[in-house]
Amino acid sequence: MSFLKQIRRGVKLVKVLDKDKIESFLNRLAEDADVFVPMQRGPQTGFYSWGTYDEDHDDLMLDILNVYIPPKNIMIPPHARMGENSNEPGDRIIFGIRSCDVRAIDLLDEVFLTQENEGRYYKEQRNKTILVASACYYPAPSCFCDSMGANPVEPASADVVIHDVGREGYVWESRSPKGAALTDTIADWLGEKEIIMPQIPHLSRGVDFEGVFARLLDYSDLPLWENYSEPCQTCAVCIYTCPTCNCFDLQAQTWRDQGYNFNCYETCMYRPQSLMKGLSNPRIAARERFRNRFLHKLQFFSERYGQPLCTGCGRCTVLCPAGIDIVKVITEIKEHQQPK
Secondary structure (H helix, E strand, O other): OHHHHHHHHHHEEEEOOHHHHHHHHHHHHHHOEEEEEEEEEEEEEEEEHHOOOOOOOOOEOOOOOOOOOOOOOHHHEEEEEOOOOOOOOOOOEEEEEEEHHHHHHHHHHHHHOOOOOHHHHHHHHOOOOEEEEOOOOOOOOOOOOOHOOOOOOOOOOOOOOEEEEEOOEEEEEEEEEHHHHHHHOOOHEEEEEEEOOOOOOOOOOOEEEEHHHHHHHOOOOOOOHHHHOOOOOOOOOHHHHHOOOOOOOEEEEEEEEEEEEEEOOOOHHHOOHOHHHHHHHOOOOOOHHHHHHHHHHHHHHHHHHHHOOOOOOOOOHHHHOOOOOHHHHHHHHHOOOOOO
16 A cells, blocks of 8 residues: 555544633633643743733643643642532533543542442533543653553543644544533534544553552551652642542631531641541551552542542652652552562
């Protein structure tokens, strides 16, 4: 077969969104929904509402691999009053979310929408959230999402997947009834082109999780907890930038005869999290809190839901000031030999 015929076999007739019109397109989406996009705002990067975009101070970041603050903050606000229903009209669109973060929302769904743990607020927000995922063709050296059940270019539960094909624009593919409905509303923004789709990427990093859960069941008290927890600063940057960590605390705010209850983010890396009545604390040492975090992700969650609470996004590895690497932790657990 000739080279040109081989190329023609890879050509697809697809819907394409013009890159030059992306800001106008987001304005169109924002007419009917609250649209969250990856953005740099000052020194911070995260998903922010497009309605708050300031072209003099903010940068739209659809072309970077990932932002540091995950879209978990949209699904589970860091601070929320209890007993309040969200009466905001219309849908919410998370635009440009990567496969690892789509996978993270799948895991949050397991926590808040299954078994006896259904959360009313989360369910309400999830039902009106549309995920427009951006396929990853150039993963970072810290990424290992395919080892943790995520496909970098085919996020299973995304409503729409966009593919960056350079100057040709963004290939637009609807993947669900929600995605099809959204596509119908913006059909006049999409053209049709014959495109050669990018090749599926090769991730330079990976980890073999098979057998790790069973190994932790046999002996969870390993020497590595002491070795890795010693440099840990218990700063909890790994927790707050993790797309799946979901612990929260219940507190009350009062002023004279008025007040309200609220929930807020909590972290197992802080000592007060495990403080009990009588001021006893089973995890007073940093080593125990460090160990508990990894056991939750790799053992406890797997035991309950049949999968680990990690998506391979690599944020914790990149941001940890002590250089603690979850891939190395998993590998060492797997390779550990129990003394005879």
